[in-house]
Amino acid sequence: MVANFDPSQDILRQSDPEKLHRLRHSTSHILAMAVQKLYPETKVTIGPAIDNGFYYDFDRPTPFTPDDLKRIEREMRRIVQQKLPMVREEVPREAMREQLVALKEPYKLELFDGFDPNVPVTLYRTGDWWDLCSGPHVESTGDINANAFKLRSVAGAYWRGDENRPMLQRIYGTAWETPEQLEEYLRREEEAKKRDHRKLGRELGLFAFSDLVGPGLPLWTPKGALLRYTLEEFLRKEQVKRGYQQVITPHIARVDLFKTSGHWFKYKEDMFPLMATGEDPNSEEGFVMKPMNCPFHIQIYKSELHSYRELPIRYAEFGTVYRYEQSGELGGLTRVRGFTVDDSHLFVTPEQLDDEFKKVVDLIQFVFKALQLGDSFSARLSFRDPTSDKYIGSDESWEKAQGAILRAAQEMDLQYFIAEGEAAFYGPKLDFIFRDVLGREWQLGTVQVDYNLPERFDLEYVAEDSTRRRPVMIHRAPFGSLERLIGILIEHYAGDFPLWLAPVQVRVLPVSEQFIGYAESIKDRLISQSVRVEVDSSNERLGKKIRNSETAKVPVMLVVGESESTSDTVAVRTRADGDKGTMGIDDLLAYVLGRIEARA
RNA sequence: GCCGAUGUGGCGCAGUGGUAGCGCAUUCGAUUCGUAAUCGAACGGUCGGGAGUUCGAAUCUCCCCAUCGGCCCCA
Numbered sequence: 001m002v003a004n005f006d007p008s009q010d011i012l013r014q015s016d017p018e019k020l021h022r023l024r025h026s027t028s029h030i031l032a033m034a035v036q037k038l039y040p041e042t043k044v045t046i047g048p049a050i051d052n053g054f055y056y057d058f059d060r061p062t063p064f065t066p067d068d069l070k071r072i073e074r075e076m077r078r079i080v081q082q083k084l085p086m087v088r089e090e091v092p093r094e095a096m097r098e099q100l101v102a103l104k105e106p107y108k109l110e111l112f113d114g115f116d117p118n119v120p121v122t123l124y125r126t127g128d129w130w131d132l133c134s135g136p137h138v139e140s141t142g143d144i145n146a147n148a149f150k151l152r153s154v155a156g157a158y159w160r161g162d163e164n165r166p167m168l169q170r171i172y173g174t175a176w177e178t179p180e181q182l183e184e185y186l187r188r189e190e191e192a193k194k195r196d197h198r199k200l201g202r203e204l205g206l207f208a209f210s211d212l213v214g215p216g217l218p219l220w221t222p223k224g225a226l227l228r229y230t231l232e233e234f235l236r237k238e239q240v241k242r243g244y245q246q247v248i249t250p251h252i253a254r255v256d257l258f259k260t261s262g263h264w265f266k267y268k269e270d271m272f273p274l275m276a277t278g279e280d281p282n283s284e285e286g287f288v289m290k291p292m293n294c295p296f297h298i299q300i301y302k303s304e305l306h307s308y309r310e311l312p313i314r315y316a317e318f319g320t321v322y323r324y325e326q327s328g329e330l331g332g333l334t335r336v337r338g339f340t341v342d343d344s345h346l347f348v349t350p351e352q353l354d355d356e357f358k359k360v361v362d363l364i365q366f367v368f369k370a371l372q373l374g375d376s377f378s379a380r381l382s383f384r385d386p387t388s389d390k391y392i393g394s395d396e397s398w399e400k401a402q403g404a405i406l407r408a409a410q411e412m413d414l415q416y417f418i419a420e421g422e423a424a425f426y427g428p429k430l431d432f433i434f435r436d437v438l439g440r441e442w443q444l445g446t447v448q449v450d451y452n453l454p455e456r457f458d459l460e461y462v463a464e465d466s467t468r469r470r471p472v473m474i475h476r477a478p479f480g481s482l483e484r485l486i487g488i489l490i491e492h493y494a495g496d497f498p499l500w501l502a503p504v505q506v507r508v509l510p511v512s513e514q515f516i517g518y519a520e521s522i523k524d525r526l527i528s529q530s531v532r533v534e535v536d537s538s539n540e541r542l543g544k545k546i547r548n549s550e551t552a553k554v555p556v557m558l559v560v561g562e563s564e565s566t567s568d569t570v571a572v573r574t575r576a577d578g579d580k581g582t583m584g585i586d587d588l589l590a591y592v593l594g595r596i597e598a599r600a
Numbered sequence: 601g602c603c604g605a606u607g608u609g610g611c612g613c614a615g616u617g618g619u620a621g622c623g624c625a626u627u628c629g630a631u632u633c634g635u636a637a638u639c640g641a642a643c644g645g646u647c648g649g650g651a652g653u654u655c656g657a658a659u660c661u662c663c664c665c666a667u668c669g670g671c672c673c674c675a
Contacts, residue, residue, distance in 0.1 A: 055670095063603075063604060063605095064604090065604095066605090152669095153604090153605090153669060153670075154603090154604065154605090154669090154670085155603070155604065155605095155669060155670030155671070156602060156603025156604065156669095156670065156671055157603080157670070157671045157672090158602075158603090158671055158672065161671075161672070162672085163601080163602070163671080163672050163673085167602060167603050167671080168603085168671090169603075169604085170603090170670070170671080172669090172670080198667095198668095202611075203611085209666090209667090211648080211665070211666055211667095215665095215666070215667085263675070266675080267675060270673085270674080270675080291675070292675055294675090321675090323674085323675080325673080325674070326601050326602095326672080326673065326674095327601070327666090328601060328602070328603095328670090328671080328672080328673090329601090329671095329672080329673060329674070330667095331667095331668085335674075424675050425675065426675075429675095443674085448675090475675090509634095509635085511632085511633070511634050511635095512632040512633055512634085513632060513633090514632070539631085539632085540633090540637085540638085541631095541632090541633050541634085541637085541638060542633070542634050542635060543633095543634085543635065543636060543637065543638095544636080544637050544638080545635090545636095546635050546636055546637095547635095547636035547637055548636085548637085549636090550636055551636085557635085559634070559635065561633095561634055562634085563634095571634085571635080573635060578635085579635065
């Protein structure tokens with residue numbers, strides 16, 4: 001596991017980051033040089049260093065094949081072995097432009113024309129090849145170790161990230177200082193693949209997909225459902241303690257609900273198509289699957305008049321929503337089309353906002369701690385992009401909401417960073433971003449301050465002076481969604497769930513057939529205490545049963561045979577600690593229930 | 601949605617034009633066995649779907665679907 005990992009011993013972190021960055025950038029140049037040598041018709045674009053490696057985007061009519069990559073790699077090694085100097089040259093603007101025109105490099109020319117005219121332009125020359133670039137680079141291609149880089153894959157990428165511009169071919173590579181580092185990096189990637197939740201989810205029997213049901217619509221098997229219910233129950237109990245009330249709302253609603261909320265106009269494309277009720281299929285009347293729960297909770301709030309004395313009101317629901325995500329962006333449990341949000345909407349007075357917001361953040365921190373997500377997350381303050389017009393609501397309400405979030409982050413000592421342009425269209429967010437073992441980032445918990453929906457739905461409460469006032473809403477979801485959370489937990493624990501979450505907590509292993517009866521009696525006693533337990537009554541030897549339990553990642557195994565059945569004991573073996581010796585049933589229960597209670 | 605790759609029994613894979621094969625799992629039989637794999641046998645697929653080329657296709661062509669890697673997107 002990652003827990004006891006000492007970064008100073010990590011050979012992948014022993015290189016100077018700046019040096020590595022330069023090395024990777026230079027390797028991407030050599031990639032471009034090799035490609036243009038082998039395929040002269042190819043147009044070059046950009047090729048930066050990234051985490052663990054680099055990429056370069058090319059425009060070429062025919063796709064690169066895996067064989068092409070091998071060929072390119074060989075050419076790159078040749079260039080490296082020639083130890084060509086990589087020389088920086090400052091060039092007069094006119095001369096540079098003429099060169100680019102002469103070389104027929106439209107992409108480079110576009111970049112060049114976008115440069116600040118007051119900054120000198122530079123190129124880097126490597127042998128008889130050069131690239132418009134500001135550097136920095138290594139001094140010679142010989143500074144790159146020919147056995148420490150590798151081309152990985154080719155993928156499509158839009159020119160300048162714009163889906164209306166041409167689709168380029170991006171070649172990804174990884175590069176390190178030494179061959180040992182490369183080897184270690186590839187080894188770790190292999191390890192990471194083993195904990196991929198899609199693979200483990202199938203192996204452990206947690207969820208499945210069906211082509212007939214449809215893409216992005218997970219099916220929860222008995223074991224996966226147990227995991228989900230355990231998580232739901234955990235949060236539900238905690239929320240009740242913190243003054244939340246459970247509500248339940250339908251999965252579909254009149255489209256008018258979402259016209260009032262504004263979703264229909266902003267996010268129509270991301271909603272499942274309208275189920276028109278009239279004769280006219282193009283009618284804008286009918287029902288839609290809900291893409292979120294807020295308008296429903298708002299209708300519950302509006303079903304009666306509220307006094308300031310009642311506020312804050314906190315409605316909570318595990319609400320399943322449906323969003324028509326584009327086919328190419330679906331993946332496992334982390335991006336799906338139907339998912340359940342541990343949703344809640346808080347209706348508060350403006351005076352209560354800061355305090356309530358902090359309470360929500362506290363709940364989220366509590367949840368993450370219980371799930372042992374530890375320090376793997378950071379808080380992103382998702383504010384609006386001041387230059388965009390895709391948001392609804394007044395500047396003033398946005399300022400107030402963003403201010404409340406910033407204050408909470410500061411007062412609660414969160415490790416936060418501000419991300420402009422990441423806000424929801426109706427309000428800013430505080431998002432909890434989880435970093436998984438592969439370094440990929442996922443948004444889990446989220447809190448959002450919203451002055452807009454109360455306005456659009458004309459929400460009010462009666463204040464002390466009997467006037468009608470407008471409440472503020474907080475949207476929040478500690479898990480984010482059950483689907484994404486479970487996907488991430490599977491990878492975080494590598495399928496090896498802590499006892500309180502494990503779908504099967506205990507498996508009883510009779511040494512031979514004649515002890516099945518005794519094993520069943522142990523099972524019954526554990527079940528009566530709500531322990532999730534099963535008996536391995538297969539006709540296998542003990543070694544095989546242990547092996548099967550280990551691969552199924554069952555946390556506690558109880559071996560029972562001659563001596564146990566006569567003394568009313570069990571021989572305990574745990575995944576974490578191995579053989580723990582013989583225990584009486586009371587001691588066993590105390591041990592198991594204690595660990596569940598402690599969420600260990 | 602876009603670019604590319606992939607799609608063979610439950611799972612992991614082999615098979616590139618001549619009537620589908622291996623391992624694991626499953627089932628049955630033998631064994632009744634003490635801390636990571638007992639032995640044997642059987643069952644199981646028409647090769648993602650459809651159309652086409654061919655005397656003949658899992659193997660070639662086209663369309664569709666799904667998955668994977670990216671891009672874009674993510675209330």
